[in-house]
Amino acid sequence: MTESTAPIDALSESTRHLAATGYRVVLDGDRVEVHDADGGTTSYGIGTPEAFRVISDYWLRSGWDTKYVYSFSYMGRPIIQLPEDMIRLQEIIYQIKPDVIFETGVAHGGSMVFYAGLCRAMNHGRVIGVDIEIRPHNRSAIESHELYDLITLIEGSSIDDDIVAKVRSEISSDETAIVLLDSNHTRDHVRAELEAYADLVPIGSYIVACDGIMEGLEGAPRTREDWYWNNPSTAAKEFVAADDRFELVEPEFEFNEGTITDRVTYWPNAYLKRVR
């Protein structure tokens, strides 16, 4: 067995398809052992960022299988997000203080309510959401919510020309936006959303392409075989390769007195920052 000196990026790459590729992880007292498919074993101390990464990757996969993210609500509305992703995102929202937070994919409205709550607390900004289907019970719950005065709902496909025009008509040319893409997560759909909405984002602001975790879920329940490429992360990488106004970045933690510098996230390769 070897003690690891592997850089965390390499580790993360190698453990991404843990369940599918025959990696085995053994938790042994205060050590974490990774047994690879070729018979090699690497051992990490529990207090290392590498051990945290391995355990986090397993935790994420277990959370996917158990539908952990389907267990939260925010101010009364179900929110289908990993709480850490929301906390990391509010760091960015508070930094940017956009005039508009625009989200594709409303579902029960929990994430819109979360963003509207931030707007109320900042005394700045409002939220626009698009969903292909806003079910009557969700619509009425959102419309009767305490924060509804900060929310605009639009029903239709986020890449439909009429809907894109409607969204644009809600945002004036001098307003700044953050754009969150959380609707249909196929590569082509996210790519089309990126094309449609990128110019709402001013220099310094972000588009967030949610749920790139799909890439690493090979063999998990409720997945498809093509997810390893057909996902928002691929769309984001392709988009930044074609549009030099944007770069894929990892926003630095606002505060960090610990040793962990990677997000534990459903949203790898998600933050597209407009740089020019």
Ligand SMILES: C[S@@+](CC[C@H](N)C(=O)[O-])C[C@H]1O[C@@H](n2cnc3c(N)ncnc32)[C@H](O)[C@@H]1O
């Ligand atoms: C993952 S859920 C959104 C979760 C929500 N943002 C939250 O945090 O609670 C995805 C939503 O995208 C919607 N959707 C699917 N295809 C869409 C499309 N073409 N345009 C807009 N919304 C779409 C679905 O109806 C579903 O409500």
